[in-house]
Amino acid sequence: MLIGVVLPWGIFLKASSEIREGEGFPGDQWTLQWLHTRATPALDQLFLLLTRLGGPPVMATLAGLIASLLIWRRQRRHAWFFSVAVGGAAALNIVAKLLLGRVRPALWVSLAPETTPSFPSGHAMGSAALVLTLGLLLARSRWRGLLWGLGALFVLGVGVSRLYLGVHYPSDVLAGWIASVGWVSGVHLLFSPYLRELEQLIHPRHHSLRP
Template identity: 40%
Template sequence: MLATLLAAAGGLLAFGMLAEEIIEGEALAFDRNILLALRNPADLSDPIGPRWLEEVARDITALGSHVVLTLVTLAVVGFLLIARKRGAAVLVAVSVGGGTLLGTLLKLLFGRARPDLVPHAVEVYSASFPSGHAMLSAVTYLTLGALLMRVQARPGERLYILAVAIALTLLVGASRVYLGVHWPSDVLAGWCVGAAWAILCWTAALWLQRRGEVEPPPGNGTAENGPAG
């Protein structure tokens, strides 16, 4: 539990350092170079790569939208309630709901403008820092991944779940930069604060599980598993 708290503190520290860079304007050169590297020099409205790649990026970025993440969260919470795992349901709802509120407050606090260096490939309506898609993807997928990992006995199963959660988070964030709707530093900041929030929720899940308010991990000698052999 101490290790997870230290990891969360590391994510928050990284976010603070990025925020300081943004306020001082020192991240602009880094952001500009990456955005331009992802565009056709002869036509800045054209992302590099084949045409189908842009459509793939739009599909991937939708996995981090408020609509998709809300539907996923409601589906998971509904299942947990039906399964009579109210502690886990509350954990998921508070994690995603709290992360959404935190992201909104941070956007209002910093009020950073969206990139105007290249045309946007999708419509956007809110401030730029931190990336809401990157942050909420980290909050949702990492929290759900952590919850699933706690009920898996085999290390390989846990590693697979964690890898999928991280891959989804990274792909969504990268798609925002590729589509030109976020500065790279926005996405990095979203990953940092989103992962920190997910880790804190993971820590809460550990604490609740030890108190018996979240389902115990398999292999703990309960009657459900039965005797070995």
């Protein structure tokens, strides 16, 4: 787990240093232009939907519901872990955007224009943090493979939607994913001694039958 903290943060800090120096990344503009040449009305609607689902209002509402459910089930330690991991990722994203101040791409008029700084992508970081944290909480579920698969597809879809709409560079999205891995892994490492009763969340009846 430690390498899941150190390696992502090393990559993220290196990328941040490049951004502060005003340097771009190979393939950033080319990738956006390639995607834009393949735009269709159907894809417009699909990626607008995905970008809305991965946006702050939906993510914050979903995170609040999950945290409330954990508290209602008396899983307060899990609720703390979930809240710090997901909420902390959102706060970290805001701070990074303000410190780095990367200007958004302006290659065409976007269907969903943005005015805030670009690096790292908040949609990519927020969706990845929520899926990663929920995946760790549900690590003992019999459905974990399906859940991880669907979660990964959702995170990927949200990230691609930001590129398709022309409001982020690929490096913004990758940085958001990498920062989420580093942050959530670090929070999990700190909370792991207190997260031994995960099975009760998935199998409450089985857990209650134990002596």
